[in-house]
Amino acid sequence: MDRQTILRYIASEADRPMKMKELARALRIDDGSYGRFRRTVKDLIDSGELVYLKRNRIGVAEKLNVAVGIMSITRSGAGFLIREGITPDIIISQTGVGTAFDGDKVMVRLGGKIGDRDAGVVIRVLERATRNIVGVFRKGKALAHVVPDNPRIHRDLYIHPDNSLDARDGEKVVAQLLAWDDPYLNPEGKIVERLGFPGQPGVDMLTVMRAFNLPDEFPRQVLDEAEQAAARLAETDLSERIDLTRECIYTIDPADAKDHDDAVSVEKIPGGYRLGVHIADVSHFVIEGTSLDSEAYRRGNSVYLPGMVVPMLPHVLSSDICSLKPNRKRLAHSASIEFDSKGKMLRWTLFDAVIKSRAKLTYEEVQDYFKSGIRSEGIDKTSENLDIARELAQLLSARRFAEGSLDFDLPEAKIIMNEKGEVIELGHRVRLESHRLVEEFMLAANRAVALELFRAARPALYRVHDKPDMEKLEAFSLMMSRLGHKFPVSPNMKPIQFARFLEGIKDAPEADFINELMLRSMQKAVYQRENIGHFGLAFSHYAHFTSPIRRYPDLVIHRLLKKHRSGEFTAAYAKRIVPHIDHAGQHCSETERNAEAAERQAIRVKQVQYMANHLGEEYDGVISGVTTYGFFVRLGNLGAEGLVRLSAIDDDYYLYDEKNYRVIGRRQKRTFRLGDAIRVGILKVDQTRAEIDLYIPAPPKPAKQKPAIAEKGKKLSRRELRENKRKTKRR
Template sequence: MKEEVEISKIKERILKFLKKRSKRSFRLKEIARKLGLMEEYEMDVIRRVLMEMVERGEVIKLPRNKYKFKPNPKILVGRLTVNPNGYGFVEVENEDSQIKEIFIPPRFIHTAIDGDKVAVSIVGKGKGELAEGEIVDIIERGRKIITGVLSKRKGIYFVVPDDKRLIHDFYIDEKNVKKFNARPGDKVAIELVDWIDERFAPEGRIVEVLGQAGENDAEILAIARSYNFPTRFPDEVLEEAEEIPDEIPSSEYAKRLDLRNLICFTIDPEDAKDFDDAVSLEILPDGKYKLGVHIADVSYYVKEGSEIDLEALKRGTSVYLVDRVIPMLPEKLSNNVCSLNPNVDRLAYSVFMIVNSKGVVEKYSFHKSIIRSKRRFTYEEVQKIIETGEGDYADIILEMHKLSKILLKKRLREGSLDFETPEVKFKLDEDGKPIEIIKKVRLDSHRLIEEFMLLANQTVAKHIGKMSKKNREYPFIYRVHDLPDPAKLKSLAEFVRKLGFKFEVDSKPLSKSIQKLLAQVKDTEYEYLVNDIAIRSMAKAIYSEKNIGHFGLGFKYYTHFTSPIRRYPDLVVHRLLYEYTEKGVDDKRLREIAQKLPQICKHSSEMEIRAMEVERESIKLKQVEYMKDHIGKVFDGIISGVVEFGLFVEIQDILVEGLVKVRDLTDDYYIYDENQYALIGKYTKKVYRLGDKVKVRVVRVDESSREIDFVLIGKISR
């Protein structure tokens, strides 16, 4: 009884001591010394009491065995982003929380690293209006793979991370270095082994040597690996792929619609190797169009649950880098057996649509088929035929062009948005060094394929969506796009108003109002800028088992069916379409599918975003390499962003963006005006506003941080 009273009193004293000093943390010995309880048995009691208090949530245990009073038992959870200067921000996951973002000072980050999912305790008011927090637990490490350069200092190996948001070097055990025969100066991929004590460096383990730092292959592969995209297939996947026969089994011919005599062909980029889709068109006696969209039947070769399937699900998508593709499927499938190469028999899933002169699909049918593509066209070849009326299958291509224009007109009339988003491609030498940046041109031949694929995707989604209304739910993968955020639309309206354009946010339907804005800026110097900011105002299109429609396209039903070689959701859509329309499915199987789809949709959406980031990073890498050879050169650009510390300027011909630092604007003291999207000179009243055309000189290119600095020469008069 006496011991219980003792423990109770000690607990009360500890709580009072920590509460009085709630912003500080203490080790056990410090607490014992302050309370005058330094005997061995008293220290044991304090240890037991502290453990109990931690379990009950009255006290927080921090790294380095420190203890701290917990003033607010509510812990917020979110993802940590670290600034290269050492502080961080946590975006809170709970949508109901009043606190949306938390500032984390360097001393409170402890052993968390950029990207980690963390638990945060609020400790007070922080940077600006933000709450200040302390990381009290790492729930999940955000980075599976970290890339960097191996270095050796005083006989100890470290990896210096490529990403500046990873502010610590990683210790590497010498045995691990020798196992991979790695050398200082190598670009390596590592995984985090452990980090529990912030007094010491985090420990990493090399999992792959990517090559010599600075070499093209090593730098490109490092980008892919840093986003956790594998650069090679596991042996069991390659072995399974090798077992797939090169020739179509003779038994399969009798089971399918034989379309080998049908005139169909592929239209793809010049450097494409995987051909997902072929198209055909016939004009019927009544003048209607019979449009055929024939998609590689990947589902025949890749069975659910197989090694290839599991790896494809994990990857989610193919990744298109500047100089290579990281495919979702092994090359034997993606470039050979599944690819609709010309003049060879290939298995396909065909959609035939009877389309009238107004672009309305009156009838449609789905068929497992065998096709033989008659020609492999590039977009440029088809464009030449559209413009001259001459070339292989010119009569069919001209009719296709006519139909695509009908479909586009109908789509826009019904509220679809048609954004212009410029892209670049690179001319590389044999070492992968960029010697030219070329702005891609959107051709009518691109639109032709876009319209046919959109129609096929919509037809498949509509078919399954309407099946679900007949007293039975058919789980499916939809491609959905939510309505835009009203606050972002108001910001967009305010921005374009300052450029002299009108955008009525409250006008109904909203899509028509956005269309009017896009029409106003078309072919003006602001077209790409306004398109870019309008796109950022939109929600992100994702995969979902819940159909909410696609705002951007103006479709009630939409899915992805047309690219199963390079997108995992399309492969699943093929399986579901066949199972629901041909094989038949019982309730047990429907429940099984319904359980699996939410995770497939979530993972595929995440991998799509990650793939886009990798693609952007590889483009940025080559742009920086290109600009390194152009230091001192002068370019025309447009102000693409205005911030407190300077002006972002994009060189429009090559879409390279750099920063003019405010400290380099030496003719005046410039003040940032957020409402006007401008920097304004205090004395001269000179204004540099978003959208202004300017001349800049390249003064600095940093390959490691992929940053380009400009100095401003002056405005270009309108």
């Protein structure tokens, strides 16, 4: 008996909740099938689609005024129930959160309203987001406890002495949740790992890795398989590949890059251009079904933290055999794409190749050549090709933006550290023309690959970006009107409408801030088999192909392309691969979100470390968020964000005006609004929770001045006095 049949019966035919055996009889389940039926029903209960009621009766969640979703808890302790594909979210008050942690899958009983929004109470935790919690160990006289680093976890974990792992007071630890059934008591846990003390080298990034469940070491079997895979390069029959070793092919990457997974070449042809995008042929070395492949799938992607990388593949592959190093023969999966003289894509071919990169160029190196004609050794080898590449990239960029592709161009945080891992400077990465050149070529290749698989009616793993949700768009439009900008919204808006708006405000002082707000109002790009296009890029077809060293979805695409070209994409293969594509899409979307969150947190940790050495200093910033308890300020070029608490502003009582995204003084009507420029100082930092508290400097007092005194005049002579009298009489 399948899940849908059971759900359909209870939802439409059962006139009341039923016990397990009663339900089995109604569905005519025989004794031999009862065990499997019972397990299916329990799975439905665990997933929240069915609900256990009093006296062991079972009902459908949607008919019983309950909802299932993911719990999102705010710093204040209240939260929201987020349901997939359903808006708005359900508000959960601080007292209604129960024993749920942020990220848990929960069941909520609906009832009442908070403001004009539906509210509910958590009645059951269906699945913990994680049982491991990172925090600071504090030793008490009888019991110890762990103070979680995550400000969204509002309960300390009590630790029995037998479960302390001999941790010392103040040490960073990983605690495993043992039990928490009573919201009136604190949860219990046990220490499973001691990370070291704050300030010790590497402890900060190790803490982030544990908080986001990032793996560190590869299993021994995976390393052994990677070594064996690397040895296959020497055994590969290169005669079956197109030889491009004499072509002018080169890589352009950051100066500190170790994994070079893409190289390019460009040439002029009659009536247009031919672009070559050559991608490391990872699928030749990472074979489906091996332990190496399973580990790459589990990781989903590489994660880039300040000063370190958590790689998807072992070093021998990612930084050596697969990496497109200069002057070395390397296996590539190549796309040769032809464009007309206006940058319109005409045709493409995809093939296995062997290449030899002529130069390892950096973005800065190429930019210096574009801007000032400065020629390095690598530029000397590639300059003629680079000039043509620049022409083509400019054509592709202009065409893409004319068709509505969005370019948020948000500042990216830059952390500069010394050899000890200490932060010595904060700033933003400058986006160069050389960055845009590589981006355009990668976008073109990704688009061609997606079109190839789609036109051949092959199942594929697309990179999709759905159109924005109307409710979020209306909120963004209202926000813009409060900031003095018009952004009318309507159903079925096109990307070009967003692009024109961004073009219109690009010179506004708050342009970066508005770009970020618009990005927040957009849907999240994900991986899935169903192609719905990419709204942000204004592409009807798009997939990820160009980074298989660091993204598993790209590896999936490489394998699908090889099956497609070889004629092995049979009906049987398609049937087998479809579930794998679906699972990979969901899994890799989740690992990507987790990686992005870990990268943001790691940057925040380093920013807070830097600001700890600058207490009392003042900076210019922009108000980036307003809440009931204060407002957040993004600190100019530093990129760090801190909080001005309303309780710290002592010149008035401030009220939160949610509709106008501001706080306003009760007496003096002083206002702090979203997007306002503001001067703030660093009040204090909490390095454990990576938080910065800010203050508003008092305006300078006018210098005290002495009362004005008439200047003492000089003594006049008798003759001068007589002369003055005569002048007075004449008047």
